[in-house]
Every structure is written in structure tokens, then in C-alpha cells.
């Protein structure tokens with residue numbers, strides 16, 4: 133079993149990284165080379181702005197290259213609850229930003245000819261309990277009335293056309309959702325940004341940021357650059373001078389296994405609908421097929437950070453879950469198993485604004501493939517003074533109580549959600 137991300141293992145690597153020492157002066161420096169940073173760098177370079185991107189490791193090698201490959205519309209949080217907290221107009225604006233995020237990913241893929249198997253597959257949320265399906269019906273009524281009539285309820289009796297398992301109680305379909313090969317998208321986006329003029333430095337971890345007379349001096353392990361503006365796109369970063377953000381984000385491990393190629397017939401047997409699927413439990417699963425007919429099966433198997441040991445333990449749990457849902461493929465080989473860190477906020481809404489004059493966008497809470505791409509583009513425009521409508525502006529973002537950077541409380545959070553899943 134390969135402990136690497138299937139997406140990164142099957143994508144052509146980015147070869148446009150600058151071998152020079154990190155030095156010079158740029159209009160904008162982007163820190164972080166996931167989808168947020170790469171999208172920002174692409175937009176800035178296309179606007180004719182001089183831009184350097186500093187990435188600690190390789191581009192798209194953290195969450196952006198290690199996720200489930202779902203590019204879904206819809207909020208991570210319940211729409212009615214979001215409307216109750218922020219008002220219906222703001223909730224609509226937030227919801228529509230996800231629609232726009234999926235549209236932007238599609239537009240980039242088409243206009244830049246990035247070969248990454250983008251398909252408007254639709255997303256199917258599966259009810260694990262009868263009560264969850266009742267809530268789903270109510271949620272769909274609200275969505276259809278207020279913001280998204282491109283959704284549909286799938287009755288239990290009709291689920292066989294979607295999924296080869298009779299255990300779910302119904303589903304909610306989001307037709308605007310999509311899927312893509314995130315490794316090929318990430319490497320492609322880096323290539324596009326570099327060709328447009330962005331200088332991309334890999335293996336250039338940022339260690340210090342100083343403000344001097346209206347400019348920023350950014351120190352890395354390979355040298356120092358100066359910039360007028362800085363965009364922070366560091367996701368769930370666990371290193372570098374970002375402790376203000378670490379106190380506000382909870383880095384939660386999410387884990388994925390990928391089967392051997394199953395063949396077209398068996399793949400169609402387990403997922404005839406060919407959609408991205410998620411389940412309704414708090415500690416549920418997310419899954420989809422790949423173009424070569426593998427099953428990508430993910431979940432928050434354990435409330436732990438990702439590490440080689442933790443990923444393997446989580447992989448065993450995921451394999452048991454997979455066998456229970458799809459006994460048809462109980463004997464299949466597992467070819468890949470990996471994990472990554474989700475940059476979770478307490479209310480599962482992203483955050484974006486300025487901190488010490490630097491622009492930031494993060495906290496995508498497991499719904500970031502589309503939103504990170506969208507917010508990277510938006511922050512780039514904001515940084516050059518364009519008037520943009522940031523859907524996450526002005527949201528309160530207090531530090532998580534008793535969280536000083538290392539999430540010592542994760543096992544307790546896990547216990548809480550396990551109990552919730554049992555009783556609700």
C-alpha cells in the first residue's frame with residue numbers, strides 16, 4: 133500500500149519552480165502554494181503585477197493535493213442555521229459564493245486547458261438514519277425556496293440508481309456540484325501561474341515577517357524578499373510566524389484510502405450514479421470514483437492529526453467502514469492510504485480579511501477545493517485595490533478558548549461527536 137496521495141502520485145509534477153535564492157522586491161508576495169495561493173498568484177500575474185509565491189514544501193502537496201476531489205456547491209454548515217446567525221441575505225451571498233467557486237474552477241480548467249477530469253457530477257448527501265432524511269426534506273424545501281432549486285430529494289426506493297447499498301434512508305442531490313483530479317489541477321494551476329509570470333519558490337518555508345516603513349520583509353530558509361503587499365494562504369500551517377491563525381483554526385485530520393482499479397462493471401455496480409457522495413453523520417464518510425474506476429473512500433476515522441502512523445491506523449478503520457457499505461468489494465486491494473489536515477473553524481465558515489495589513493483566506497473547513505480557488509482570486513483582486521465582495525468579511529474570529537496552537541482537545545471533541553452520532 134502506497135502511503136502517498138493517489139492524486140499527487142498520478143499527476144505530472146510541476147517543473148517551473150525557481151532554483152534561485154529567494155531575494156528581490158515584488159509588488160505582492162503570496163505565502164502558501166495550495167489552491168488559495170496558486171489561484172492568487174495566477175490572477176496577480178495575469179493582472180501584470182510582480183508576484184512571488186513562497187511554498188514550504190512542494191506546490192499543492194498539503195490539503196490541496198490530499199483531499200477527496202469533491203468540488204461541491206453548498207455550505208459546509210446548514211443553510212437555515214447560517215441564515216439564523218447572519219441573516220438571509222448574507223446566507224444567500226455565502227451560499228452563492230460556493231456556486232461561483234465551482235464555476236471559477238470550471239472556467240480555469242477550460243480556459244487554461246488543464247487536463248484534470250473536471251465533471252459536473254452532482255453531489256449526493258446520503259441519510260444515515262430515518263430522522264436525518266426528515267431533516268433533509270426540510271432542508272431541501274428551504275434551499276429550493278431561498279437559494280438553490282437545482283437540488284432534489286431522492287427517495288429511498290430510488291437510491292438503487294445512485295448507489296449499490298440499501299442501507300441509506302434517502303438522499304439530497306446538489307446538481308451543481310462537481311469532481312476533479314486535484315493533483316492534476318494543482319500542478320496545472322502552478323504551471324499556468326508560472327507561465328503568466330509568477331515566480332514560484334518551492335522548499336522556501338517562511339520563518340519571519342517584519343513590517344518596515346509600509347513594506348514587508350519576509351524571511352525564508354532560502355533568503356529574504358521585500359513586498360508591498362502580502363497574501364497569507366497557509367491553510368492549517370503548523371509552522372512559521374502564524375500563531376495568531378493557529379489559535380483560531382483547529383487542524384483536524386481527515387483520511388483517505390483508494391482501492392485498486394475495480395473495472396468498469398464493478399465500479400458501476402457500487403456507484404451507478406457516479407456522483408460525489410457524503411453521509412450525514414458527524415463522523416461520516418465521503419467517497420467517489422476515479423476515472424480509472426477506483427473508489428476513493430474518505431472520512432474522519434479518528435480525531436487525530438495526520439502522521440504516517442496515524443494515517444495507517446485510520447486507513448484500517450476506513451477499510452472496515454468501506455467493507456460494511458460495499459461488501460461487493462470487500463476483498464479488493466487497497467493501493468493508497470494517506471491523511472491531511474483540515475483547517476476547521478468553530479462555525480465551519482471560512483475567514484478572510486486583513487491581519488496586520490496582510491490579506492488572508494483560510495478556515496475552509498473541509499469545503500475548500502472550490503472556495504480556496506475562489507478566495508485566492510478574490511484576495512488577489514483585493515490586494516491590487518479592486519472593489520470585491522468578500523462573502524466572509526467582518527465575521528468575528530476569536531481565538532478558540534484554551535487553544536494555544538496544538539489541538540490537545542481533539543480526542544475529547546471526537547468523543548463528543550461519536551456520542552452525538554449515536555443519539556441523533
Ligand SMILES: Cc1cc2nc3c(=O)[nH]c(=O)nc-3n(C[C@H](O)[C@H](O)[C@H](O)COP(=O)(O)OP(=O)(O)OC[C@H]3O[C@@H](n4cnc5c(N)ncnc54)[C@H](O)[C@@H]3O)c2cc1C
Pocket residue numbers: 163164165166167168169186187188189190191192193194195196197198199200201202203204336337338339365366367368369370371372373386387388418430471472473474493494496497498499500501502504
Ligand atoms: C483529507 C482531506 C480531504 C478533503 N476533502 C475535500 C473535498 O473533497 N472537497 C473540498 O472541497 N475540500 C476538501 N478538503 C479541504 C481542501 O482540501 C482545503 O480546504 C483546500 O485545499 C485548502 O487550500 P489552501 O490552499 O488554503 O491550503 P493548503 O492546500 O493546505 O495550502 C497551504 C500551503 O501553505 C504552505 N505553508 C504552510 N506554512 C508555510 C510557511 N511557513 N511558509 C511557506 N508555506 C507554508 C503549506 O506547505 C501548504 O502547501 C479536504 C482536506 C483534507 C485534508
